[in-house]
Amino acid sequence: MFSNLPRVIKALLVANGVVFLLQQVLGDFAMAPLMLWPLGSGADASAVSPFLPWQLLTYGFMHGSFAHLLFNMLALLMFGAPLAHTWGERRFLTFFLVCVLGAAVCQLAVGAWTMSEGGDAYPTVGASGGVFGLLLAYGMLFPHQRVMLLIPPIPMKARTLVIVYGLAELMLGFTGWQPGVAHFAHLGGMLFGWLLIRYWRGQPPFGRRGPPRPRVVR
Known part of the structure; x- marks a missing residue:
């Protein structure tokens, strides 16, 4: 199975695995400059590292636990491989990294709000933002494909899965029922x-202009 995977999927799996091993060997303190820290965290006594530009991408290759890594890599295999075959490897990698970057931007906004309310600066790690982007893309490209949830094991259409996960993340983000998870990054x-995807398709808000309207000669 591994030999038939697109090279970009193999590379992402290996990169995430290697970084996780480095986390276990070197420890979180040494790897802290690669985690995503809030803007202005350098002035916070609770922060180990300030925000650094490369963290916008490097945090997406780090994970908080083996279970965190496992679920993200399973999702990368399940949703990423069909997308890489459909789009090609270069476009797939562009999409994945844009989703990781977009998740980081949203998390920075959440972190800034948390610190403004007197909360501590805390780091964010995980490829989940990119994975949720892949989930959305899979639902848009293959809306009627049936997929099976892991917990609970319920089959449903990909489009339904995207809606369910999106609403769940929105609810959990606003209610705070699952603290310690970056729901708004997802x-x-x-x-x-x-x-x-809308940009690639030339759809609103990036839609191409239509033909000019005819002028009425009076």
């Missing part, structure tokens, strides 16, 4: 993925 990955 939504940011979906949002930026949706915008990029």
Whole structure:
């Protein structure tokens, strides 16, 4: 199975695995400059690292636990491989990284709000923003494809799965029922993925202008 995967999927799997091993060997303190820290966190006593520009992408190759890594890599295999075969590897990688970047932008906004309310600066890690973008893309390209949830094991159409996950993330983000999870980063990955697909398709808000309206000669 691994030999038949697109090279970009293999590369992402290996990169995430290697970075996770480095986290275990070097420890979180040494790897902190690669995590996503809020803007202005350098002035916060609770922060180990300030925000640095490369964190917008590097955080997406780090994970908080083996289970976190496992679920993200399974989703990358499940949704990413068909998309890479459909789009080609270069476009797929562009899409994935844009979703990771978009998730980071949304998380920076959340982190800035948290600190403005007196909260501590905390880092964000994980490829989940990119994975949620892949989930959205899969639902848009293959809306009627049936997929099986892991927990609970319920089959449903891909389009339905996207709607269910999107609404769940929105609810959990606003209610705070699942603290410690960057729900708005997940939504940011979906949002930026949706915008990029609309851009590629020439659809609003990036729609091409139609033919000029005829002038009426009086």
